[in-house]
Amino acid sequence: MEAKAQARFVRVTPQKARRVVDVVRGQRAEEAVSVLRFAPQAAAETVRKVVESAIANARVKADQASEAFDESKLVVLEAYVDEGPTLKRFRPRAQGRASRILKRTSHITVIVGEAETNGAAKQAAGTKGRTR
Numbered sequence: 001m002e003a004k005a006q007a008r009f010v011r012v013t014p015q016k017a018r019r020v021v022d023v024v025r026g027q028r029a030e031e032a033v034s035v036l037r038f039a040p041q042a043a044a045e046t047v048r049k050v051v052e053s054a055i056a057n058a059r060v061k062a063d064q065a066s067e068a069f070d071e072s073k074l075v076v077l078e079a080y081v082d083e084g085p086t087l088k089r090f091r092p093r094a095q096g097r098a099s100r101i102l103k104r105t106s107h108i109t110v111i112v113g114e115a116e117t118n119g120a121a122k123q124a125a126g127t128k129g130r131t132r
Contacts, residue, residue, distance in 0.1 A: 002077065002113035003058035007050045009084050013104040017043040017081040021083065021108065025128040029055050029074035029112050047108060051076065054112040083087075 010017070020043045024032035029051060036048035055074060062069035084105035090098045 004111045005050050005054035007108045011105045012043045014081045014083045014106045018108045020044050021079045025079045046077045050110045054110045073114045074112045075115040077113045083108040
């Protein structure tokens with residue numbers, strides 16, 4: 001059973017968030033949370049909250065379907081960061097000029113599910129989203 005969680009309009013640049021998301025992609029969900037808890041990057045806290053939300057969503061989905069839920073079997077199947085809208089601001093510069101400041105936002109998406117032993121299914125799951 002797969003469960004998805006999203007954090008939209010997060011005030012962190014997508015490039016910085018992707019560095020954090022690349023670390024946890026493919027890991028066990030519990031392990032990913034513990035790695036993110038001690039990661040020094042500022043985006044790690046937001047990504048950790050999204051992973052924890054996806055785990056909670058999987059628990060609720062299993063309860064609704066009256067299935068057994070084992071958190072230790074959950075794996076981060078997909079995790080990707082898309083670019084959100086950019087806030088444009090201006091900063092005063094020398095000689096009466098102004099320069100544009102781009103405050104970028106991100107949409108962070110995490111999908112957790114049970115680990116599959118079939119290698120072909122794992123390859124198919126890895127093709128969606130960013131490939132870097």
